Amino acid sequence: MNYYSLNRKASSTSFKEAVNRGLAPDRGLYFPESITALPKSFFDTITNLSYSEIAFEAIKQFVAPDIPESVLKSIIEDTLSFDFPIVTMHQDLSIIELFHGPTMAFKDVGARFMARCLGYFNSNNTTDVTVLVATSGDTGGAVANGFLGVKGVNVVILYPSGKVSNIQEKQLTTLGHNITALEVDGVFDDCQDMVKRAFLDEDLINEMQLTSANSINVARWLPQLFYFMFAYKELHKTHKDIVFSIPSGNFGNICAGMMAQRLGLPISHFIASNNANNTVTEYLSTGVYNPKPSIQTISNAMDVGNPSNFVRIQELYGNNLHVLKSHLSSYSFTDEETKSAMKNLYTNFNYVADPHGAVGYLGAIKHLEKHPKSHCVVLETAHPTKFLDVVESVIQASQELPDQIEAVMHKKKVSIPIHSYTELKQHLLKSI
Numbered sequence: 390m391n392y393y394s395l396n397r398k399a400s401s402t403s404f405k406e407a408v409n410r411g412l413a414p415d416r417g418l419y420f421p422e423s424i425t426a427l428p429k430s431f432f433d434t435i436t437n438l439s440y441s442e443i444a445f446e447a448i449k450q451f452v453a454p455d456i457p458e459s460v461l462k463s464i465i466e467d468t469l470s471f472d473f474p475i476v477t478m479h480q481d482l483s484i485i486e487l488f489h490g491p492t493m494a495f496k497d498v499g500a501r502f503m504a505r506c507l508g509y510f511n512s513n514n515t516t517d518v519t520v521l522v523a524t525s526g527d528t529g530g531a532v533a534n535g536f537l538g539v540k541g542v543n544v545v546i547l548y549p550s551g552k553v554s555n556i557q558e559k560q561l562t563t564l565g566h567n568i569t570a571l572e573v574d575g576v577f578d579d580c581q582d583m584v585k586r587a588f589l590d591e592d593l594i595n596e597m598q599l600t601s602a603n604s605i606n607v608a609r610w611l612p613q614l615f616y617f618m619f620a621y622k623e624l625h626k627t628h629k630d631i632v633f634s635i636p637s638g639n640f641g642n643i644c645a646g647m648m649a650q651r652l653g654l655p656i657s658h659f660i661a662s663n664n665a666n667n668t669v670t671e672y673l674s675t676g677v678y679n680p681k682p683s684i685q686t687i688s689n690a691m692d693v694g695n696p697s698n699f700v701r702i703q704e705l706y707g708n709n710l711h712v713l714k715s716h717l718s719s720y721s722f723t724d725e726e727t728k729s730a731m732k733n734l735y736t737n738f739n740y741v742a743d744p745h746g747a748v749g750y751l752g753a754i755k756h757l758e759k760h761p762k763s764h765c766v767v768l769e770t771a772h773p774t775k776f777l778d779v780v781e782s783v784i785q786a787s788q789e790l791p792d793q794i795e796a797v798m799h800k801k802k803v804s805i806p807i808h809s810y811t812e813l814k815q816h817l818l819k820s821i
């Protein structure tokens with residue numbers, strides 16, 4: 390598969406180059422040149438296929454010919470080494486739990502897949518690739534864990550000092566080996582700005598191979614389409630229209646779902662469930678796309694005022710607002726509404742949701758009010774204990790830490806303090 394840049398100034402490139410670069414040289418996001426639907430027989434017999442078999446069929450066109458089929462199979466086996474259970478609340482509503490991976494965030498699948506692709510492409514190179522990533526919390530842990538020990542790849546994570554949860558900080562500062570955590574004196578936007586500046590800095594890009602590991606990278610973005618297929622495998626027997634409610638921030642996950650639909654998956658509608666960061670909600674209702682600075686909320690992994698993947702969604706629907714609206718609805722919810730949804734889920738269904746999943750639940754409820762014939766699937770994107778303080782204070786019940794989280798809590802944090810871009814640059818140049 391070749392990928393073109395959505396800024397349309399850089400030339401098309403292979404999957405391998407797109408993964409190695411992250412962003413095209415003209416700063417555009419990469420997008421596949423074609424999307425070929427899977428045969429109907431695939432969806433008719435999906436119940437008989439394993440997760441790995443489904444994932445392999447779904448992604449192989451996007452990575453061929455750069456990764457041979459046998460290697461792709463083992464990358465997928467390795468990536469999907471945990472479960473994706475579905476909890477059915479009632480006949481119209483299910484939750485698919487995407488948080489059973491090593492860092493208990495749905496980003497584990499994308500990070501693990503990308504790490505293995507990058508490892509395959511670079512393990513025999515004489516110079517290492519450096520993955521540079523800014524995190525507001527969950528990305529850092531998933532990327533650190535996914536890339537740990539991958540030969541030929543070094544990972545440098547920038548995180549805002551004092552602005553990530555204790556659990557999140559432990560997940561990204563305790564691994565060592567090829568993972569370095571830089572603790573930035575600033576907020577997330579400062580980390581993001583430094584990363585962007587590094588990607589444009591000739592002194593660095595002439596000296597080293599830099600790539601990104603957030604959802605702009607096709608190898609992190611595309612595997613997220615698996616979740617929609619896994620949910621369909623279990624739920625298509627409900628014989629209802631299947632609608633997904635996706636708690637959205639950078640819109641990578643939902644855009645991957647739209648790719649699954651293009652592959653032929655019978656999804657009847659998408660709901661982008663947002664917190665107070667409502668750029669897309671507003672766009673769908675007014676037709677004006679007006680990116681804003683992010684607003685801090687309790688569902689902080691979705692505090693994004695200018696979602697980077699929205700250009701990919703626009704591309705998929707031919708920049709046609711009318712067509713887009715026939716596939717996508719969007720709602721925005723306050724922290725108070727989110728908390729009452731968490732309470733409601735706990736009281737009525739004995740289900741402990743994290744704030745992101747609760748926003749997804751609210752979107753599903755809104756949709757069902759108007760479309761009672763649908764079956765809504767909410768993507769639960771993080772384990773509730775990753776947001777322990779909020780969850781415990783809302784539901785008034787203490788939560789036990791899962792083993793994956795317990796294991797990092799006792800490890801020693803190692804981070805390097807960074808106060809300016811110059812310090813970041815010095816660090817990167819010293820590392821080669």
Ligand SMILES: *Cc1c(COP(=O)(O)O)cnc(C)c1O
Nearest residue numbers: 527638639640641642690770771
């Ligand atoms: C990253 C993240 C999201 C948002 O996903 P996008 O692909 O950026 O829209 C939602 N919930 C959690 C817990 C996350 O970590």
